[in-house]
Amino acid sequence: MNKILRKVTLAPEIKLFEVETPPIAEKVQPGQFVVIRTHEKGERFPLTVANVNPKNHSITLIFQEVGKSSAHLGTFKEGDEILDVVGPLGKQSEIELFGTVVCVGGGIGVAPIYPILKALKSKGNKVISIIGAKSKNLLILEEEIKVASDKLYITTDDGSYGKKGFVSNELTRLIEERIEINRVVAIGPPIMMKVVADVTRPYKIKTIVSLNSIMVDGTGMCGACRVEIGGETKFACVDGPEFDGHLVNFDLLMNRLSIYLKEEKESLDKFRSDLNKCCRSTTDNQQS
Amino acid sequence: MPKSSPQKTPMREQSPKERIHNFNEVPFGYSPEEAILEAKRCLQCKKPKCMEGCPVEIDIPKFIEQIADGNFREAVRTMKDKNSLPAICGRVCPQEEQCEKYCLLGKMGEPVAIGRLERFIADWEAEQDEIEIPEIAPPTGKKVAVVGSGPAGLTVAGDLTKLGHKVVIFEALHKPGGVLIYGIPEFRLPKAIVEREVEYIKKLSAELVLSYVVGKLKTVDELLEEFDAIFVGTGAGLPWFMFLPGENYNGIYSANEYLTRSNLMKAYLFPEYDTPIVKGKRVAVIGGGNVAMDSARTALRLGAKHSMIIYRRSKVEMPARNEEIEHAEAEGVEFHFLTNPVAYHADKNGWVREMECIRMELGEPDKSGRRRPIPIEGSNFKSPVDVVVVAIGNSPNPLIYSTTPGLEQGKHGNIVTDEATGKTSKDRVWAGGDIATGAATVILAMGAGRIAARSIHEYLQIT
Ligand SMILES: Cc1cc2nc3c(=O)[nH]c(=O)nc-3n(C[C@H](O)[C@H](O)[C@H](O)COP(=O)(O)OP(=O)(O)OC[C@H]3O[C@@H](n4cnc5c(N)ncnc54)[C@H](O)[C@@H]3O)c2cc1C
Numbered sequence: 001m002n003k004i005l006r007k008v009t010l011a012p013e014i015k016l017f018e019v020e021t022p023p024i025a026e027k028v029q030p031g032q033f034v035v036i037r038t039h040e041k042g043e044r045f046p047l048t049v050a051n052v053n054p055k056n057h058s059i060t061l062i063f064q065e066v067g068k069s070s071a072h073l074g075t076f077k078e079g080d081e082i083l084d085v086v087g088p089l090g091k092q093s094e095i096e097l098f099g100t101v102v103c104v105g106g107g108i109g110v111a112p113i114y115p116i117l118k119a120l121k122s123k124g125n126k127v128i129s130i131i132g133a134k135s136k137n138l139l140i141l142e143e144e145i146k147v148a149s150d151k152l153y154i155t156t157d158d159g160s161y162g163k164k165g166f167v168s169n170e171l172t173r174l175i176e177e178r179i180e181i182n183r184v185v186a187i188g189p190p191i192m193m194k195v196v197a198d199v200t201r202p203y204k205i206k207t208i209v210s211l212n213s214i215m216v217d218g219t220g221m222c223g224a225c226r227v228e229i230g231g232e233t234k235f236a237c238v239d240g241p242e243f244d245g246h247l248v249n250f251d252l253l254m255n256r257l258s259i260y261l262k263e264e265k266e267s268l269d270k271f272r273s274d275l276n277k278c279c280r281s282t283t284d285n286q287q288s
Numbered sequence: 289m290p291k292s293s294p295q296k297t298p299m300r301e302q303s304p305k306e307r308i309h310n311f312n313e314v315p316f317g318y319s320p321e322e323a324i325l326e327a328k329r330c331l332q333c334k335k336p337k338c339m340e341g342c343p344v345e346i347d348i349p350k351f352i353e354q355i356a357d358g359n360f361r362e363a364v365r366t367m368k369d370k371n372s373l374p375a376i377c378g379r380v381c382p383q384e385e386q387c388e389k390y391c392l393l394g395k396m397g398e399p400v401a402i403g404r405l406e407r408f409i410a411d412w413e414a415e416q417d418e419i420e421i422p423e424i425a426p427p428t429g430k431k432v433a434v435v436g437s438g439p440a441g442l443t444v445a446g447d448l449t450k451l452g453h454k455v456v457i458f459e460a461l462h463k464p465g466g467v468l469i470y471g472i473p474e475f476r477l478p479k480a481i482v483e484r485e486v487e488y489i490k491k492l493s494a495e496l497v498l499s500y501v502v503g504k505l506k507t508v509d510e511l512l513e514e515f516d517a518i519f520v521g522t523g524a525g526l527p528w529f530m531f532l533p534g535e536n537y538n539g540i541y542s543a544n545e546y547l548t549r550s551n552l553m554k555a556y557l558f559p560e561y562d563t564p565i566v567k568g569k570r571v572a573v574i575g576g577g578n579v580a581m582d583s584a585r586t587a588l589r590l591g592a593k594h595s596m597i598i599y600r601r602s603k604v605e606m607p608a609r610n611e612e613i614e615h616a617e618a619e620g621v622e623f624h625f626l627t628n629p630v631a632y633h634a635d636k637n638g639w640v641r642e643m644e645c646i647r648m649e650l651g652e653p654d655k656s657g658r659r660r661p662i663p664i665e666g667s668n669f670k671s672p673v674d675v676v677v678v679a680i681g682n683s684p685n686p687l688i689y690s691t692t693p694g695l696e697q698g699k700h701g702n703i704v705t706d707e708a709t710g711k712t713s714k715d716r717v718w719a720g721g722d723i724a725t726g727a728a729t730v731i732l733a734m735g736a737g738r739i740a741a742r743s744i745h746e747y748l749q750i751t
């Protein structure tokens with residue numbers, strides 16, 4: 001169960017896994033996520049499903065190694081099995097014929113936007129995609145997104161590829177060029193989603209964002225994932241993860257995402273130093 | 289016969305000073321000698337009142353007599369005849385509201401320590417080399433799906449496998465046991481005990497599928513295509529918040545999250561375990577039930593200097609078990625009665641730093657029969673805190689209801705069942721435990737499981 005069929009390093013510290021999970025592959029819809037645990041003492045953390053491969057009864061997960069758990073997952077090899085993969089969780093994206101939809105993906109957020117964009121496209125929408133990353137080497141899924149969209153714009157923060165600047169700049173440009181936009185879907189770092197929502201608010205363009213709050217169970221049992229939508233408390237794992245970006249309290253989201261920064265660093269440092277120790281001892285052995 | 293003591297035979301326990309620094313179980317349990325001594329206090333009434341107080345009708349005088357005679361093996365059988373989870377119930381049942389409440393000895397002094405004896409006999413059995421596996425009826429070829437592995441689900445699974453039906457339990461979390469594993473702390477209910485009970489159910493050859501969220505993977509309707517009957521025991525897992533200003537600040541937890549991090553995910557062993565938890569110095573726990581006591585005592589063990597219970601009524605109205613309140617008091621939990629939070633204030637980074645409360649007074653009794661707390665206008669005051677745990681209650685998890693057409697829902701989000709059978713409004717679907725009653729007790733969940741299992745068995749025999 002949960003066997004890794006394929007592993008690809010998309011960018012430094014960004015990995016793609018194709019994981020065999022027949023029941024989940026059969027059910028999962030765009031916008032939904034799974035909760036992962038990598039070892040017996042591991043934590044539970046959510047990853048949005050980036051693709052389904054019906055032939056292999058598998059799902060694609062793309063993740064960035066930011067903390068101990070994702071770094072540990074990154075050490076898994078093809079053929080390894082992931083301890084727990086629970087899902088599909090959360091609500092599916094609203095896929096209707098809206099007209100023209102701009103899909104904005106930033107950083108690792110490009111991955112979850114991919115299945116949504118494909119579904120929107122196959123519903124008959126005109127899909128304009130804007131994807132961006134800090135730098136050229138961190139940009140993922142460019143080919144796939146290009147094939148699935150009517151138009152693709154690319155930005156990098158440092159200008160090493162595409163236009164220099166942020167994805168939100170491109171969106172502003174499109175709006176200012178008076179291109180009719182019926183809907184925006186934006187997934188990426190909270191600050192990016194916040195800026196995108198700010199850009200579209202004055203134009204009243206419906207903007208959907210996917211919130212990556214901290215989760216434990218992912219089934220509505222704990223409230224770790226709570227977010228504020230239009231002043232009301234919601235649980236991102238069951239009421240979301242997608243919400244109307246104009247109603248999201250992003251500052252709260254960002255605060256809550258910082259709750260365990262200290263512990264996450266401690267945990268990651270410990271993991272890296274344990275890893276070093278063990279690697280050093282194996283090379284020592286080989287040398288002797 | 290020597291005159292027996294008017295008091296319960298005391299149970300040895302870790303001293304408060306020592307135990308607030310560890311998560312080990314607090315009471316040590318009776319030795320065989322202590323158990324026999326306590327069992328001999330029983331008057332062996334002709335018309336035993338205690339049994340009336342037991343939701344699963346354990347033959348209490350009989351098992352106590354067997355203990356008094358040193359016949360522990362027989363006592364286990366008497367117990368297991370009615371209660372498949374005695375090691376758990378002996379530890380967590382509100383005995384003072386049930387069996388012990390009716391004990392005649394209680395009129396003059398203390399009642400027989402029925403809960404402690406129940407615990408003794410279950411632990412005694414566990415220490416023996418082999419656990420007796422009861423006879424299992426020949427396979428009937430019928431299949432039953434049990435959704436949720438809490439006490440309700442485990443009971444149904446145990447009862448139906450014994451009757452020869454094939455049972456598959458589907459559990460959303462990565463560990464079975466429901467609240468027993470994710471909610472109730474190690475120091476009150478060691479997880480090894482829960483694991484032992486689950487192993488027992490598995491030995492009876494029930495199949496357990498973990499990390500499987502029914503409603504998200506397969507729906508109840510889809511399961512009905514493969515199974516002859518379904519029992520829904522998904523519990524009351526939806527935590528309530530008070531929706532106060534500032535309630536989402538960093539450092540404010542639901543009790544479910546706080547306890548899940550600590551128990552299920554072992555955050556108290558961070559960084560050996562990966563899941564972190566915020567270790568506050570001044571922790572306020574809102575509520576007065578078992579969940580609140582568990583949270584406040586967990587906070588102490590995580591290193592809190594002050595662990596405070598904030599409860600809007602007074603001590604007598606607290607719904608927690610007496611033993612939990614006594615333990616919490618002995619450990620130094622501070623109780624603030626007739627007090628209710630109204631808002632939280634944070635520092636510039638969004639971390640809770642202050643709790644604003646209002647004082648309450650008690651008015652006329654409300655529906656629950658307890659006097660209703662009324663805020664005293666203008667009595668607001670502020671108190672510094674760095675962690676808050678909201679433990680004011682849970683309601684049934686809506687996931688099954690919302691994905692299963694044909695299920696009738698009650699006023700409190702519960703699934704409506706027939707009390708005598710556990711049947712729901714949907715054909716071939718039974719439910720019981722917290723999902724049907726709202727947050728209640730382990731023994732009631734077990735009792736509901738037992739009733740549903742009987743009804744499911746009857747149904748399976750005629751189909
Ligand atoms: C902290 C705490 C302390 C308590 N202390 C006491 C006490 O001292 N004494 C006492 O008698 N009672 C106590 N209780 C109450 C008692 O634990 C519950 O009444 C009892 O566990 C209910 O049993 P249940 O089987 O109905 O549900 P639960 O124990 O809640 O189990 C339900 C299970 O179903 C699973 N589930 C939910 N949805 C799905 C789904 N869609 N698919 C698959 N699985 C699903 C859940 O993950 C869970 O494992 C306490 C409760 C808490 C939270």
Ligand code: FES
Pocket residue numbers: 214215216217218219220221222223224225226235236237238
């Ligand atoms: S992650 Fe626990 S409720 Fe959402």
